[in-house]
Amino acid sequence: MKLLISWYAYQNDFDRREGTQLNENGPTMQFHEYFYEKESYDKHILLSTAREKDGDLAIDLLTMSLQRKYPERLVEPVFMDISDPIDIPLIRSKVEGLLLTYREADIDIFFSPGTSAMQVSWYSCHTSLGLKTRLLQTRASKFLPSKKPELLEIQVQSSSVPYSAVIAEQKQQKSPTDTDYLVTKTMEPLYERARLVAQADGVTCLLVGESGTGKEHIAQYIHRQSARANRPFIAVNCSALNDQLLESRLFGYVKGAFTDAKEDRSGYFVDADGGTLFLDEIGDISPYMQQLLLRVLQEREISPIGTTKSRKVNVRILAATHRDLESMCADGAFRWDLFYRLAVVEIPLPSLQTRGEEDKKALLAHFLKRARKEFRKPDLSMSREVQRLLLDYSFPGNVRELENVVTNMAVFNDREVTITDLPARLIRPAESASESLNWEVTEKNLLIRALQHFKGNQRKSWQAVGYKSLNTFRKKLKDYGINE
Numbered sequence: 001m002k003l004l005i006s007w008y009a010y011q012n013d014f015d016r017r018e019g020t021q022l023n024e025n026g027p028t029m030q031f032h033e034y035f036y037e038k039e040s041y042d043k044h045i046l047l048s049t050a051r052e053k054d055g056d057l058a059i060d061l062l063t064m065s066l067q068r069k070y071p072e073r074l075v076e077p078v079f080m081d082i083s084d085p086i087d088i089p090l091i092r093s094k095v096e097g098l099l100l101t102y103r104e105a106d107i108d109i110f111f112s113p114g115t116s117a118m119q120v121s122w123y124s125c126h127t128s129l130g131l132k133t134r135l136l137q138t139r140a141s142k143f144l145p146s147k148k149p150e151l152l153e154i155q156v157q158s159s160s161v162p163y164s165a166v167i168a169e170q171k172q173q174k175s176p177t178d179t180d181y182l183v184t185k186t187m188e189p190l191y192e193r194a195r196l197v198a199q200a201d202g203v204t205c206l207l208v209g210e211s212g213t214g215k216e217h218i219a220q221y222i223h224r225q226s227a228r229a230n231r232p233f234i235a236v237n238c239s240a241l242n243d244q245l246l247e248s249r250l251f252g253y254v255k256g257a258f259t260d261a262k263e264d265r266s267g268y269f270v271d272a273d274g275g276t277l278f279l280d281e282i283g284d285i286s287p288y289m290q291q292l293l294l295r296v297l298q299e300r301e302i303s304p305i306g307t308t309k310s311r312k313v314n315v316r317i318l319a320a321t322h323r324d325l326e327s328m329c330a331d332g333a334f335r336w337d338l339f340y341r342l343a344v345v346e347i348p349l350p351s352l353q354t355r356g357e358e359d360k361k362a363l364l365a366h367f368l369k370r371a372r373k374e375f376r377k378p379d380l381s382m383s384r385e386v387q388r389l390l391l392d393y394s395f396p397g398n399v400r401e402l403e404n405v406v407t408n409m410a411v412f413n414d415r416e417v418t419i420t421d422l423p424a425r426l427i428r429p430a431e432s433a434s435e436s437l438n439w440e441v442t443e444k445n446l447l448i449r450a451l452q453h454f455k456g457n458q459r460k461s462w463q464a465v466g467y468k469s470l471n472t473f474r475k476k477l478k479d480y481g482i483n484e
C-alpha cells in the first residue's frame with residue numbers, strides 16, 4: 001500500500017478573508033492536481049487538529065472538494081487531538097502512533113503544510129522510526145519557468161537511535177510465522193474449516209467479517225497450509241484502486257497500451273502464478289471489474305491490457321468483504337454469477353466483541369508476548385486496571401485495534417503500563433476517537449458545520465461549501481434532513 005499523509009495548510013489551503021473559502025491553488029489541491037496520480041497513491045490521510053471553535057469546517061471542505069474533483073481517490077480525514085500546534089513532543093507522539101499503524105506501507109509525507117513543530121515531528125519520525133517514509137516538498141509554480149510546481153524529496157540520513165533498528169527488523173518479517181497464529185477455543189472450528197479449504201487446492205473461498213477481524217490473516221493461513229505455500233501470496237485492496245488501476249495491476253499491460261505504459265508489465269495474476277491471490281474488499285468493485293473477474297474465474301485465463309492474447313493462469317483466489325454480498329446481489333449491485341464463483345466456500349469471521357472475554361485475554365497475552373520479544377522489552381507488562389479496562393473496551397476495530405493498542409504500549413513503555421499511559425480514546429472512547437468518514441457523512445457534517453459557522457445563513461454557507469446553486473444547497477439540506 002502506498003500512502004500520502006499530510007496536514008492541511010491552515011492558511012494556504014483556504015482564503016479566510018470572508019469566512020472559509022477553498023483555495024484551488026493551495027498546496028493540497030495542487031499536490032492532487034500535479035502529483036497524486038503520477039505517484040499512484042492508494043490513500044491520502046489528511047490530518048487536522050480540529051482546533052476551530054465550531055469543529056473543523058476547513059478539513060471537511062477540503063476533503064469534499066477533493067472527493068468531488070477526484071471521486072476515485074480515497075481521502076481520509078483524521079482528527080488528531082492536539083491542543084497546542086507548536087507542542088513538538090505532543091505532536092510527535094500522535095503522528096508516531098499513526099505512522100506505526102501503517103508500518104507495512106510505503107508512506108510519503110507531504111512536508112510543506114503544517115506548523116514548523118509539525119515539520120520537526122515529521123523529520124524526527126522519518127529519521128528514527130525506521131519505516132518506509134519519504135519526506136516530500138513542492139516548489140511553487142511561480143518560481144519555475146514551466147509554471148508547473150515541482151516535487152522534491154528531502155534527503156536525510158537515517159539516525160542510529162536503537163529502536164529504529166528494532167522496527168526495521170520487525171518490518172522484514174513480513175509473512176507470519178506459525179507462532180503468529182493464535183488459535184483460541186472459540187476460533188478452533190474456524191481454523192479447522194480454513195485447513196480443509198487449504199487442502200482442497202484451487203477452491204475459491206469468501207471470507208466475510210468486519211474490518212480487522214482477521215480476514216487477511218486467515219487467507220494467509222489457508223495459503224501457508226496449502227500445497228501452494230512455497231509460491232507467492234499476493235494481497236490486493238480492491239477498494240483502494242479505481243477501475244483503471246485495478247485492471248492494470250491485476251492483469252498487467254503491454255507497452256503502448258496507454259500513455260504511461262512505457263514497457264510490458266505483468267499483473268498480479270501472473271505474479272501469483274502457482275500461488276494465491278487475496279482480493280480484499282471485493283464488495284467494492286464496479287460492475288465492469290465484476291465482469292472481468294468473472295471471466296478469469298470461468299476461463300482461468302487473463303489478457304493484459306492492450307492485447308487480445310490470453311494466457312492461462314493457475315491462481316487460487318481468496319476474496320474478502322465486510323459487506324453483505326447476498327443482499328447486494330438481491331439489490332442488483334453485485335453479480336450473482338460472480339458471487340457463486342467466489343463463495344464456493346464461505347468463512348464468516350466474528351467481531352472481537354462477540355468472541356468474548358477469554359479470547360480478548362488470550363489475544364492480549366499473545367500480542368504482549370510478541371511485543372516483548374520484538375521491541376526487546378522483557379519487563380513490559382500491564383497493570384490489573386489496564387487489563388480490566390481493555391477487557392471491557394468494545395474494540396470496534398477488532399483484533400487489529402487490540403494489536404495496535406499493544407504495539408502502542410510497547411513503543412512508549414518499558415515496564416508496567418498504567419491507565420495514564422493509555423491513549424485517551426480508550427479511556428474516553430466517544431470523545432476523541434478519530435473519525436473515518438464516508439462521503440455522505442462528510443458531506444452532511446460539512447453542511448451542518450457550515451450552517452453553524454455562518455449562524456444559519458444559507459447564502460453564506462452555500463458559497464463556502466461551493467455547490468453550483470443555492471437550490472442545490474437547499475435540496476441537500478432537505479435530503480439529509482438538516483433542519484435550520
Ligand SMILES: Nc1ncnc2c1ncn2[C@@H]1O[C@H](COP(=O)(O)OP(=O)(O)OP(=O)(O)O)[C@@H](O)[C@H]1O
Pocket residue numbers: 180181182183209210211212213214215216217218280320322399400403
Ligand atoms: N488469530 C490471530 N492471531 C494473531 N493475530 C491475528 C489473529 N487474527 C487477526 N490477527 C491480526 O490482526 C490484524 C488484523 O487482521 P487482518 O488484517 O487479517 O484483518 P482484516 O479482517 O483483513 O481487516 P480489513 O478488512 O480491514 O482488511 C493483523 O495484524 C493480524 O495479523
